Amino acid sequence: MVSVQPISSNKTSRYIVVEGPIGVGKTALARRLAETLSADLVLEEDKENPFLERFYVEGKSAALPAQMFFLFSRARQIEALRQPDLFASVRVADYLYAKDRLFAELNLDSDELMLYEQIAQKLAVEPPIPDLVIYLQASVDTLLERIAGRGRDFERGLNRRYLERLADAYARYFHAYDEGPLLIVNATQIDPVNNTADFERLFEQIEKTTGGRHFFNPVSAAFA
Numbered sequence: 001m002v003s004v005q006p007i008s009s010n011k012t013s014r015y016i017v018v019e020g021p022i023g024v025g026k027t028a029l030a031r032r033l034a035e036t037l038s039a040d041l042v043l044e045e046d047k048e049n050p051f052l053e054r055f056y057v058e059g060k061s062a063a064l065p066a067q068m069f070f071l072f073s074r075a076r077q078i079e080a081l082r083q084p085d086l087f088a089s090v091r092v093a094d095y096l097y098a099k100d101r102l103f104a105e106l107n108l109d110s111d112e113l114m115l116y117e118q119i120a121q122k123l124a125v126e127p128p129i130p131d132l133v134i135y136l137q138a139s140v141d142t143l144l145e146r147i148a149g150r151g152r153d154f155e156r157g158l159n160r161r162y163l164e165r166l167a168d169a170y171a172r173y174f175h176a177y178d179e180g181p182l183l184i185v186n187a188t189q190i191d192p193v194n195n196t197a198d199f200e201r202l203f204e205q206i207e208k209t210t211g212g213r214h215f216f217n218p219v220s221a222a223f224a
Contacts, residue, residue: 015081015128016092016206019099019174020136020187021166022158023143023150028193029136030094036203039090042081045073055107056157063107067100067116074100075125082128097127098173106169132209135174136187140164183209186217 016033018026027043034041046052049069054062078097104116138146140163147155174182183205192199198218205216 014090015130016090016132016134017096017130018092018094018134018136019096019170020138021143021163021170022155023147023163024136024138024187025146025191025193026136027094029134030092032193032199033203033206034092037090037092039092042077042091042093044070044077044095046070048073053154053157056154059157060107060109064112064115067104067108067112068119070103071100071116071120071123075123078125078127082126093130096130096133097125102169102173106165129180132181132183132206133174133177134183134185134206135170135177136185137167137171138186138188140167142188143167181209181211182213184213184215186215190218 016037016039018030018033020026030043031041033039049066051062051066051069055066074095074097081091081093101120104113108116140160143163144158144160147158174184185202190198190202192202201218202216205214208214
């Protein structure tokens with residue numbers, strides 16, 4: 001069994017982002033990575049979004065206010081992230097700023113998207129490029145199972161078709177992603193949050209990923 005130790009700042013990424021569709025486990029993995037690395041944790045403020053539950057229940061009619069809340073929230077967090085902090089050698093986030101545009105294109109109609117783009121341009125956010133992006137993939141069946149398992153009332157409105165469209169949007173985005181090191185993880189049969197062996201194997205791969213595009217497609221230790 002590998003002994004997981006916090007990585008020194010001269011060996012590892014200083015800004016790590018965990019991304020993936022709803023239910024894939026990105027926030028939980030970001031939390032565990034931040035704890036392991038003694039890193040600052042940056043989480044998107046989904047629980048603070050007063051329009052999110054309405055969006056899950058009503059759909060399009062609540063999409064714009066939900067999206068605008070996230071845009072302003074993420075822009076504020078990213079601006080704070082850009083401020084120099086000598087005491088924060090490593091930061092781990094559970095979202096990539098570009099996801100805001102991804103969700104806007106998925107959920108807004110053409111007029112709403114035009115308004116969104118105008119406001120986004122006015123904000124002129126320049127997000128830092130992550131030293132590593134960890135993109136978690138999973139089947140839609142797995143996403144639905146994990147969403148049901150965490151029992152959040154406001155997520156009951158999520159349906160298979162929406163998750164299929166979302167997973168496809170993520171896949172297309174990361175197919176073209178070339179801004180920095182990318183680790184694509186098949187998370188369908190592993191649980192790096194609750195299974196220590198799974199986490200340790202993934203952590204080993206994270207340590208080795210310093211550039212380019214890499215794939216991590218293991219079978220869970222529970223099935224090995």
